[in-house]
Amino acid sequence: MNLSLSPLVELLFFPGGLVLLASGLVYEFVDRKLVARFQNRIGPRWFQPLADVIKLLAKEEVIPAGVVKGLFIFLPIVALTSILTAALYVPMFGLKPAFSFPGDLVVTVYLLSLMTLCIGLAGANTEDRFSLVGATRALTQMFSYEAPFLLALLGPAIALGTWNIGQINSAAGNNLWFIIAQPFGFIAAVIGLMGKLELPPFDAPEAETEIVAGALTEYSGRGLALFRIGRDVELVIGLTLIASFYLGGLANPLDFLWKTLILLLVTAALQSLFARLRIDQTVGLWWRIGSIMVLLQLLAVVVGRLIAPLIPFLSSGG
Amino acid sequence: MTIGSMLGDIVNSFFKRPATGRYPFVRTEAPEDLRGKVVWNPETCTGCGLCVKDCPSQALELFTLDKAAKRYVMLYHMDCCTYCAQCEVSCRSKSIYLTNDEWELASTSRTPFEVYYGREEDVQKVLEPEPQGEPDLSPESKTE
Amino acid sequence: MGAEKKPEKFVVSIGPQHPALKEPGHFEFAVEGEIVTSATARLGFVHRGMEKGTESRTWVQNLYLMERVCGICSAVHAMAYAQGVEKLAKVEVPPRARAIRQLIAELERIHSHLLWLGVAAHEGGFDTLFMLSWRDRETVMDLLEAITGNRVNYSANVLGGVKIDIDEVKSAAILKGMDFLEERTRHYMKVVTEDETFLGRTRKIGTMTLEQALRLGSVGPTGRASGVPYDVRVDAPYAAYQDFPVNIVTDTAGDLEARFVVRIKELYESYRVIRELVDHMPAGELTTRIPRRIQEGEVVSRVEAPRGELFYFLKSNGTDMPERIKVRTPSLCNWGSILATAVGHRLADMPMILAGIDPCFSCNDRMILVKRGNDQTVWTWEDLRRYGIEYYK
Numbered sequence: 001m002n003l004s005l006s007p008l009v010e011l012l013f014f015p016g017g018l019v020l021l022a023s024g025l026v027y028e029f030v031d032r033k034l035v036a037r038f039q040n041r042i043g044p045r046w047f048q049p050l051a052d053v054i055k056l057l058a059k060e061e062v063i064p065a066g067v068v069k070g071l072f073i074f075l076p077i078v079a080l081t082s083i084l085t086a087a088l089y090v091p092m093f094g095l096k097p098a099f100s101f102p103g104d105l106v107v108t109v110y111l112l113s114l115m116t117l118c119i120g121l122a123g124a125n126t127e128d129r130f131s132l133v134g135a136t137r138a139l140t141q142m143f144s145y146e147a148p149f150l151l152a153l154l155g156p157a158i159a160l161g162t163w164n165i166g167q168i169n170s171a172a173g174n175n176l177w178f179i180i181a182q183p184f185g186f187i188a189a190v191i192g193l194m195g196k197l198e199l200p201p202f203d204a205p206e207a208e209t210e211i212v213a214g215a216l217t218e219y220s221g222r223g224l225a226l227f228r229i230g231r232d233v234e235l236v237i238g239l240t241l242i243a244s245f246y247l248g249g250l251a252n253p254l255d256f257l258w259k260t261l262i263l264l265l266v267t268a269a270l271q272s273l274f275a276r277l278r279i280d281q282t283v284g285l286w287w288r289i290g291s292i293m294v295l296l297q298l299l300a301v302v303v304g305r306l307i308a309p310l311i312p313f314l315s316s317g318g
Numbered sequence: 319m320t321i322g323s324m325l326g327d328i329v330n331s332f333f334k335r336p337a338t339g340r341y342p343f344v345r346t347e348a349p350e351d352l353r354g355k356v357v358w359n360p361e362t363c364t365g366c367g368l369c370v371k372d373c374p375s376q377a378l379e380l381f382t383l384d385k386a387a388k389r390y391v392m393l394y395h396m397d398c399c400t401y402c403a404q405c406e407v408s409c410r411s412k413s414i415y416l417t418n419d420e421w422e423l424a425s426t427s428r429t430p431f432e433v434y435y436g437r438e439e440d441v442q443k444v445l446e447p448e449p450q451g452e453p454d455l456s457p458e459s460k461t462e
Numbered sequence: 463m464g465a466e467k468k469p470e471k472f473v474v475s476i477g478p479q480h481p482a483l484k485e486p487g488h489f490e491f492a493v494e495g496e497i498v499t500s501a502t503a504r505l506g507f508v509h510r511g512m513e514k515g516t517e518s519r520t521w522v523q524n525l526y527l528m529e530r531v532c533g534i535c536s537a538v539h540a541m542a543y544a545q546g547v548e549k550l551a552k553v554e555v556p557p558r559a560r561a562i563r564q565l566i567a568e569l570e571r572i573h574s575h576l577l578w579l580g581v582a583a584h585e586g587g588f589d590t591l592f593m594l595s596w597r598d599r600e601t602v603m604d605l606l607e608a609i610t611g612n613r614v615n616y617s618a619n620v621l622g623g624v625k626i627d628i629d630e631v632k633s634a635a636i637l638k639g640m641d642f643l644e645e646r647t648r649h650y651m652k653v654v655t656e657d658e659t660f661l662g663r664t665r666k667i668g669t670m671t672l673e674q675a676l677r678l679g680s681v682g683p684t685g686r687a688s689g690v691p692y693d694v695r696v697d698a699p700y701a702a703y704q705d706f707p708v709n710i711v712t713d714t715a716g717d718l719e720a721r722f723v724v725r726i727k728e729l730y731e732s733y734r735v736i737r738e739l740v741d742h743m744p745a746g747e748l749t750t751r752i753p754r755r756i757q758e759g760e761v762v763s764r765v766e767a768p769r770g771e772l773f774y775f776l777k778s779n780g781t782d783m784p785e786r787i788k789v790r791t792p793s794l795c796n797w798g799s800i801l802a803t804a805v806g807h808r809l810a811d812m813p814m815i816l817a818g819i820d821p822c823f824s825c826n827d828r829m830i831l832v833k834r835g836n837d838q839t840v841w842t843w844e845d846l847r848r849y850g851i852e853y854y855k
Contacts, residue, residue, distance in 0.1 A: 036336075037331065037332050037336065038328040038331055038332055038590065039328070039331060039589065039590050039593035039594065040331035040334060040336055040337045040338075040593065040594060040597055041336055041337070041338045041593060042336040042338045042339070042340065043336075129472075129473070129474045129475065130474070130481075133474060133493075133496075133809065200587055200589070201587060201659060203587065204810060207587060207810065208481060208482075209481060209482035209584065209585045209587070209813040210481070210482065210809060210810055210812065210813055211474075211481070211809075212481045269328060272324075272328050272589065272590040273322040273324060273325060273328060273590065274321075274322065274588070274659040275583070275586045275587050275588035275591075275657070275659040275660040275662070275663055276586060276587020276588070276663070277659065277662070278662070278663070278808060278810040278811070279496065279810065280496070280808065281662055320656045320657060320658065321657070321658045321659065322657070323652060323653050323656055323657040324590050324591065324594075324653055324657070327590065327594055327649075328590060331594070337597040337600070349604075349607055349608040349611070350608070351608060351609070351610075351611045351626070352607065352611050353610075353611035353612055353617075371520070372520070372522045372523065373523070374519070374522075374523040374524075374525070374526035374527060375526070400526060400615065400617070401611070401612060401617070402526050402529075402612075402615070402617035403611070403617060403625055404522065404525075404526065404617070404620070406625075407620050407625055407749075408522075416611070418611075
């Protein structure tokens with residue numbers, strides 16, 4: 001587990017860089033395939049996400065009139081970079097995080113939401129109506145799910161008394177699984193991740209039947225490819241985070257594989273089970289139910305920690 | 319009032335064989351009464367031209383080489399055909415009918431869709447009219 | 463963008479390539495935030511000159527041209543046309559042919575309503591319902607293919623009867639298919655009336671009152687969902703509807719959910735009447751002779767298409783070609799209801815409201831030239847072509 005790789009190799013190939021991109025594409029494929037099977041379809045073949053990306057990279061990038069050119073080109077790069085940076089603090093593939101410092105949880109969550117911020121900016125940058133509506137919706141949705149998602153991740157962090165992802169990961173394995181100790185937090189985390197990734201039924205910001213492709217309508221070619229890879233990698237990171245926090249930590253690659261795939265199965269089932277929520281319904285659901293649920297959970301955790309020394313049973317779970 | 323009322327469906331679907339197929343690699347059987355390529359029989363045709371007259375998409379052309387000897391040639395534009403079977407209904411001598419075997423009609427050029435029916439020497443005559451005399455090659459669109 | 467005209471409003475213009483319906487139509491929604499404050503539609507992108515085209519084709523050829531007015535409800539167009547021509551020629555169609563016509567029409571209604579169910583679910587972002595309802599729709603598509611030989615434009619009708627017959631094997635296949643579909647449809651009824659997330663997108667959305675429906679002239683399931691008790695199959699039976707009647711299905715709510723309920727209940731009716739037709743198919747001839755030259759006269763022919771009342775006006779001048787054919791499709795009657803109900807809803811509801819009437823864009827696109835004064839011009843093909851080029855410039 002504690003392989004000694006040179007930092008450059010770590011950054012460029014494994015676990016960062018190329019392997020991370022590849023894993024993003026693989027998880028996108030698995031996700032699409034699962035949704036297809038839930039809908040009784042065959043689904044794409046294994047190379048489809050890769051083929052899509054190669055096609056997009058090979059295409060001309062059309063820069064529409066009326067955009068700030070620099071912003072238009074740099075936003076996808078910033079988005080992908082922030083996601084790849086976030087991966088360094090997360091126990092990808094069940095290995096130890098490449099970098100780690102106390103409180104890196106907050107930085108990681110911040111880097112993950114940078115993606116949505118970039119998409120929102122990218123939409124607001126163009127003059128296209130679909131993009132503008134999509135950008136508004138994307139940012140609205142970000143404000144509604146960001147807090148519950150962070151709170152959901154804070155639950156185990158507070159319970160274990162550390163905000164370091166690596167430490168939480170290893171400590172989670174030694175404790176009762178947090179999915180049992182904090183079920184509401186787990187639900188909020190999974191739904192929050194789906195909201196972050198704009199997966200159905202939370203895909204109002206890119207509802208294809210209403211606003212074409214939402215904020216990314218004007219993107220083609222390289223920019224779109226980067227955004228797509230970024231979102232795929234974000235999916236892997238998000239699944240890794242939830243698995244390491246709530247499913248008893250990721251001790252080795254095998255652990256990583258089956259836990260994230262189970263999570264992916266659950267999210268794919270949720271994706272195919274519901275009709276798309278309107279943006280007002282999404283926001284309402286989050287603030288009325290999601291955040292209150294997580295807050296109560298958090299309150300229970302804090303109270304639990306305060307009285308834990310008094311009752312020996314609680315100290316194991318939080 | 320339920321949430322996720324299609325849960326049973328998606329679990330079922332997950333364990334069932336997909337309903338969609340990998341078409342060009344896996345083919346399905348066509349039904350018995352499928353309307354496919356039109357076939358014309360020169361032996362029984364009376365040359366009345368009703369099929370040509372009734373065809374809604376002008377997919378049929380009838381060349382009369384020798385009316386007395388009943389020598390006709392049919393040019394069938396498969397790419398124009400809408401497979402409505404009106405020619406089959408209109409034909410009094412049952413010389414033209416639809417078959418059910420040929421239905422995968424895709425090609426990068428139009429030539430495979432120009433099908434000539436008739437006796438071999440007649441078709442040759444229609445295709446190369448120069449060396450022979452001058453048979454009437456105007457498409458027989460008017461009834462006699 | 464439309465914003466240039468009215469700078470104070472944020473106008474979302476959708477189309478001509480509509481993202482949701484894959485059909486050409488142009489809409490402009492003025493929005494405040496997400497709320498739509500006004501809606502306009504512009505149609506006519508798939509005008510094909512069909513009515514003019516009929517004037518240079520024979521009565522027989524026109525049967526197949528009219529069948530192609532709509533891709534989804536093709537058989538009812540052919541049926542309306544054929545019934546009109548038969549009425550003009552004063553020809554009586556044998557009862558077996560009439561029963562088979564009704565059978566094909568009802569099978570087509572099943573395929574059309576299931577198609578709509580899937581499309582409407584897709585508009586609401588419920589792709590699982592979309593995929594599964596279309597999977598089940600394959601059953602009826604395969605039946606139609608097995609019976610008529612074609613999957614889409616069945617061409618089952620000829621002037622004076624039908625081309626195809628129903629034998630034992632086909633009857634058994636139809637009955638089996640109906641049993642399967644009925645079971646599935648009852649399940650979908652449960653999904654669309656009980657699933658919380660889906661109801662959030664359909665209940666109290668796009669509500670049209672009975673008064674509005676009558677004023678806007680809504681027809682078909684759209685009107686019936688608002689309580690308009692009008693169905694050509696019941697009010698003016700054609701084909702074999704006299705002997706194999708259907709019950710009219712209405713609802714009072716008038717919202718999108720009611721339109722789902724009405725269409726699904728109509729599916730139940732179709733299953734029932736198809737079983738009756740198959741069990742009690744009258745024996746006899748399939749066709750009757752019809753002259754090539756239709757005697758002079760005018761006639762109106764109406765049928766109930768899956769989307770509502772389909773209206774044909776035929777005028778003959780005694781030759782083998784019609785003098786004038788006028789088609790009024792049900793989608794055209796229902797457009798007003800969209801624009802009337804859209805205001806006040808959210809932008810996200812627009813695709814659902816639009817899909818709620820089951821619109822068929824190419825059905826609509828007919829040209830009307832309003833005559834001013836004593837203008838006696840008759841447009842030629844060339845005039846029409848030039849007008850079309852100018853229109854789309």
